Amino acid sequence: MTKVAVRRLGDISSFIRGITFKPTDVVPADTPSAVGCMRTKNVQTQLDISDVWSVDSGFVRRAEQYLEEGDVLISSANSWNLVGKCCWIPKLESATSFGGFVTALRGDENLVDRRYLYRWFASAGTQKTVRSFSRQTTNISNLDLKRCADLPVPLPSLVEQRRIAAVLDQVDTLRAKRREAIALLDDLAQSIFLDMFGDPDEGWLDVSVGELAVAGKNGIRTGPFGSQLLREEFTEEGVAVLGIDNAVQNEFAWSGRRFISTEKYRQLARYKVNPGDLLITIMGTCGRCAVVPDDIPLAINTKHLCCITLDRAKCLPEFLHSYFLMHPVSRRYLAQTAKGAIMAGLNMGIIKALPVRLPPLDLQQKYVSRVEKVRKVRAQQEEHLTALDELFESLQQRAFSGKLWDHEAA
Structure with a gap:
């Protein structure tokens, strides 16, 4: 050898x-x-x-x-x-x-x-x-x-170098194809939305987001400010605290976990996040949006998020999520109202006043059903991409530590 x-x-x-x-x-x-x-x-x-x-x-x-x-x-x-x-x-x-x-x-x-x-x-x-x-x-x-x-x-030998590069290229090509497939599915979801809602019927209602929230002052809210919640009050376990990182990908995702004690939660219970709530980032990376999943544990949101609990007899969370991100009326309103390329001026008042061309509930439900099928396929593609990313990283480590080398050929 x-x-x-x-x-x-x-x-x-x-x-x-x-x-x-x-x-x-x-x-x-x-x-x-x-x-x-x-x-x-x-x-x-x-x-x-x-x-x-x-x-x-x-x-x-x-x-x-x-x-x-x-x-x-x-x-x-x-x-x-x-x-x-x-x-x-x-x-x-x-x-x-x-x-x-x-x-x-x-x-x-x-x-x-x-x-x-x-x-x-x-x-x-x-x-x-x-x-x-x-x-x-x-x-x-x-x-x-x-x-x-x-x-x-x-x-290793030039022959072995070429073999290693070819192996890594092959896996990387598969990763690129998965990313392309995911991008096409994203385009498909947007096309479905714009096809169904981009040219609204005359009979659709013109409302604001504020009118779509449940009645009461807690329909649209931000999290605790200032001394209500201090960083040193976070704990290793307990009630979850949601922030920008949970919505920054425009879909709900767990990132770094933050918690407060049950005792602290009792003081901040009015900031509770419910399944199906809409989260919109209003500080840092502004203008991102996610729907809270049904399996959310007991949680509150921080001041960096605007949390909306919708009256589902009027509007479905998945529809408003797509409307906020994709509808020309929404995008134009935010571009004109918020300041800066990253919506530095986004706040709860702007979100409440956002105009919505509201389609009938049955049409919203039809959209949710159609787009959910696309998202299931997308989730499968994401899983495949994650597996390929892990394989690629493993192959890199093995290749440049000598574990992929054909030592006899070298």
């Missing part, structure tokens, strides 16, 4: 710094001497070519500053959580350079398979290490390329 080598990253590849230019140097793409220039915005999970700047070719000082197929483009100056993020460079249609706080990692093809190198650099373990090498300045983190060059890279 042959021992597999571990090589220093700087010995098998090179970090290539991009060109230096200013936003004022950008020229139209059809300028005769223009070349495309990738920057941090283009470094996504896959190379994003939807918004590529162009500069005069005179800014490219060295031939190596043109991207090659198989380069790994790295965000080398960014916010602390994004520095080191990378993507694979496919074959590009025209000569393209790079700059704007990105760096290219180019493997020596005699020593390392470039796809294997990309998979290693993009792996969770390497990304975590690379981020720890960043140097924080006032507004940005800069990647320490010298420290990165000293990273040890497990290096």
Whole structure:
């Protein structure tokens, strides 16, 4: 059995710094001497070519500053959580350079398979290490390329490197297809909603959200403010406390669990959350919306949420949830009324006044029945994606710790 080598990253590849230019140097793409220039915005999970700047070719000082197929483009100056993020460079249609706080990692093809190198650099373990090498300045983190060059890279034979990269590519392709299927199901749910409610009948009522809540001051409410609930009053178990994280995905999800004691709950019982209540985030990441599930344990909501208990003889929670997120009237109202790109001005008064073109209850029920079938399929796809994500992470760990290597072939 042959021992597999571990090589220093700087010995098998090179970090290539991009060109230096200013936003004022950008020229139209059809300028005769223009070349495309990738920057941090283009470094996504896959190379994003939807918004590529162009500069005069005179800014490219060295031939190596043109991207090659198989380069790994790295965000080398960014916010602390994004520095080191990378993507694979496919074959590009025209000569393209790079700059704007990105760096290219180019493997020596005699020593390392470039796809294997990309998979290693993009792996969770390497990304975590690379981020720890960043140097924080006032507004940005800069990647320490010298420290990165000293990273040890497990290096089986080129044949084995290609096999490992192919295995990871295959699973990653399956993950991408699951994500595409989930996105299509989301589009289907939206299409069903807009088909049924986007062009309302003249006989539908014009009401506000406030009119759809149950009677009484607790129909629409926020959580306890100020000294009513202090952070030090949270406990390890007891009555659940719901916050932004439970609604931020636009569907209810458990995240970090928070609790208060039964004794504290007695003081805050008016903030109780019921099955079928609608939760809308009004602080932090505003404008997200979720329906509380039927199996919710005893819980209250925080001041970061507006909680709505609907009169279900008028309006079903699932309908209003979709209306809030998808209906043109709702989206237009929120865009005009709330301030800022993340709805920084969203509050309970705005939500109460939100106009609703209310269809008959039987039509709402028909919609809920149709969309529930879509959501069941979506939940299955989510489960499959979770399993594939776990498999991919496991394969990465095994691949770069030597457990996927064919040592005889190496």
